Amino acid sequence: DQQVKQNSPSLSVQEGRISILNCDYTNSMFDYFLWYKKYPAEGPTFLISISSIKDKNEDGRFTVFLNKSAKHLSLHIVPSQPGDSAVYFCAALNAGGTSYGKLTFGQGTILTVHP
Amino acid sequence: EAGVAQSPRYKIIEKRQSVAFWCNPISGHATLYWYQQILGQGPKLLIQFQNNGVVDDSQLPKDRFSAERLKGVDSTLKIQPAKLEDSAVYLCASSFDRFMNTEAFFGQGTRLTVV
Numbered sequence: 031d032q033q034v035k036q037n038s039p040s041l042s043v044q045e046g047r048i049s050i051l052n053c054d055y056t057n058s059m060f061d062y063f064l065w066y067k068k069y070p071a072e073g074p075t076f077l078i079s080i081s082s083i084k085d086k087n088e089d090g091r092f093t094v095f096l097n098k099s100a101k102h103l104s105l106h107i108v109p110s111q112p113g114d115s116a117v118y119f120c121a122a123l124n125a126g127g128t129s130y131g132k133l134t135f136g137q138g139t140i141l142t143v144h145p
Numbered sequence: 146e147a148g149v150a151q152s153p154r155y156k157i158i159e160k161r162q163s164v165a166f167w168c169n170p171i172s173g174h175a176t177l178y179w180y181q182q183i184l185g186q187g188p189k190l191l192i193q194f195q196n197n198g199v200v201d202d203s204q205l206p207k208d209r210f211s212a213e214r215l216k217g218v219d220s221t222l223k224i225q226p227a228k229l230e231d232s233a234v235y236l237c238a239s240s241f242d243r244f245m246n247t248e249a250f251f252g253q254g255t256r257l258t259v260v
Binding site for chain 1: 176178180185186188190193195200201236240242243244246248249250252253
């Protein structure tokens with residue numbers, strides 16, 4: 031049962047253009063969402079997050095949008111840079127029950143930014 | 146601030162052998178996670194601790210995997226006996242408190258190869 035889904039295994043964009051990574055979830059108990067970036071041979075590093083009470087959060091070149099009714103979130107990177115090339119994971123935190131604080135990940139999207 | 150420390154970085158063992166991984170979370174972090182990441186997939190939660198108590202171990206193969214977090218600080222994850230399908234990266238992460246919406250910080254992981 032994949033509760034967090036990233037349906038695009040890979041994305042390729044040109045430097046300077048916008049990268050849009052998408053994520054869908056099914057569990058209505060999720061109330062906090064995070065994006066992580068992972069380089070080869072390293073652990074995931076936190077990028078940006080959003081609470082379910084918001085629909086947008088911005089940090090520099092990175093913006094996360096949340097559509098609760100559609101159970102969908104997206105990460106926008108503008109402008110994209112070659113150093114952004116990595117695997118991006120969407121993750122969600124449980125806010126109830128015995129699994130409070132459980133962090134569930136999607137499958138990841140490989141972003142490649144071409145110079 | 147020191148990050149999450151894991152050791153060893155790499156381990157190669159034969160099937161049916163045992164192996165142990167160690168994790169030292171960020172000081173003061175109450176919540177500790179162990180994830181298994183198989184190549185091409187997202188991290189899968191194996192076990193979650195709050196201080197020295199287990200919060201969620203629903204996806205831990207308890208016939209061969211065990212984990213403990215004595216004194217609510219360091220943690221060890223053990224596999225005995227290992228199977229070929231256990232080949233993966235084992236990631237440890239910690240967060241301030243599972244009842245607060247904060248990001249989890251990851252270690253570099255241990256890459257396990259079972260031959």
